[in-house]
Amino acid sequence: MSGKPTMRARVNDDPFVVEADFYSITDDARIECRICPRRCRLREGQRGLCFIRAARGRRMVLTTYGLAAGLSVDPIEKKPLYHFLPGSSVLSFGTAGCNLTCKYCQNWHLSRAKEVGLTSTHASPEKIASMAAGLDARSVAFTYNDPTVFLEYAVDVANECRARGIFSVAVTAGYILPEPRAALFASMDAVNIDLKAFSEAFYRRLTGGHLAPVLETIEYVRNETSAWLELTTLLIPGENDSDQEIEALARWVVERLGPDVPLHFSGFHPAFKMLDHPPTPRSSLVRARRIAIEQGVRHVYTGNVRDREGSTTFCHACKKALIRRDGFDVVVVEMKPDGSCASCGARCPGFFQAKKASLD
Numbered sequence: 614m615s616g617k618p619t620m621r622a623r624v625n626d627d628p629f630v631v632e633a634d635f636y637s638i639t640d641d642a643r644i645e646c647r648i649c650p651r652r653c654r655l656r657e658g659q660r661g662l663c664f665i666r667a668a669r670g671r672r673m674v675l676t677t678y679g680l681a682a683g684l685s686v687d688p689i690e691k692k693p694l695y696h697f698l699p700g701s702s703v704l705s706f707g708t709a710g711c712n713l714t715c716k717y718c719q720n721w722h723l724s725r726a727k728e729v730g731l732t733s734t735h736a737s738p739e740k741i742a743s744m745a746a747g748l749d750a751r752s753v754a755f756t757y758n759d760p761t762v763f764l765e766y767a768v769d770v771a772n773e774c775r776a777r778g779i780f781s782v783a784v785t786a787g788y789i790l791p792e793p794r795a796a797l798f799a800s801m802d803a804v805n806i807d808l809k810a811f812s813e814a815f816y817r818r819l820t821g822g823h824l825a826p827v828l829e830t831i832e833y834v835r836n837e838t839s840a841w842l843e844l845t846t847l848l849i850p851g852e853n854d855s856d857q858e859i860e861a862l863a864r865w866v867v868e869r870l871g872p873d874v875p876l877h878f879s880g881f882h883p884a885f886k887m888l889d890h891p892p893t894p895r896s897s898l899v900r901a902r903r904i905a906i907e908q909g910v911r912h913v914y915t916g917n918v919r920d921r922e923g924s925t926t927f928c929h930a931c932k933k934a935l936i937r938r939d940g941f942d943v944v945v946v947e948m949k950p951d952g953s954c955a956s957c958g959a960r961c962p963g964f965f966q967a968k969k970a971s972l973d
């Protein structure tokens with residue numbers, strides 16, 4: 614890995630092209646990308662499936678370094694992160710491209726964009742970190758597409774942010790190989806991983822990826838890093854919302870991650886190539902939440918729907934409401950600044966002030 618963002622050399626003097634950190638050259642002289650499990654093998658001039666990595670001059674390059682799309686300030690709850698600095702602002706952006714091909718992509722205009730420059734703002738890592746500071750954002754989020762595909766840029770932005778006391782948040786599908794995974798998540802303070810379903814068939818048919826590498830990444834972030842972790846599953850009617858699948862997913866979460874990793878079920882809206890499916894009914898989200906709680910997940914939320922109970926953080930010990938949310942309005946009702954319950958003293962897992970709470 615290169616260290617400081619400002620030290621990255623540009624390829625062919627193109628301000629937005631840098632040499633990739635993870636690739637190899639194959640015996641038949643192709644360039645093999647070592648970022649995600651696809652391991653695209655490219656001949657000179659070809660682009661990977663994500664479109665923003667390419668083989669140029671016997672090197673793999675990233676072609677969107679410093680091209681930020683969708684720069685805007687969001688509430689941290691929108692990522693969604695409910696146990697990480699609740700009520701704070703986050704400067705969010707993505708780039709073009711994606712390493713999955715989800716047929717229902719909710720951000721397809723970015724993930725499948727081919728005219729990268731048209732949708733983007735020129736923003737160096739230093740510029741993004743100073744924008745975040747100027748806007749009073751506590752953190753910067755890599756979101757909309759997936760920081761996996763713009764890893765070098767995301768890591769450099771995160772380093773700049775860390776130097777200024779600004780946190781970094783990755784919103785990702787977790788489809789990444791072990792070496793870049795370590796590099797990416799070492800720079801992150803909080804991560805929301807999109808666990809798209811709990812079936813290999815779903816991943817293969819609707820995302821173009823596989824389930825196992827995603828589960829590995831989730832376990833890695835939970836067990837091998839200090840980043841705060843939450844999970845999101847978008848429920849699509851008839852595809853991944855059966856009682857059995859939700860039960861199996863929640864059981865896996867409790868067994869492999871423990872009961873304190875928050876789980877968000879969010880509602881699907883017909884998009885991209887899946888306009889034929891109806892939106893997720895509120896009842897499915899409420900049902901999924903109930904099943905996950907029955908399986909032992911302590912903090913389960915519903916998203917993209919009005920649900921007072923499903924958007925409230927409850928104390929796992931005395932069941933009092935600690936934080937209430939209405940849309941993106943956040944009201945802390947029974948929580949002390951350190952994240953403990955004002956009523957019974959039990960510690961709510963998460964990152965509420967200066968220190969990260971234990972997940973035990």
Ligand code: SF4
Pocket residue numbers: 646647648649650651652653660661662663664666711712761762
């Ligand atoms: S990151 Fe892009 S180029 Fe690299 S293996 Fe994945 S899809 Fe292919």
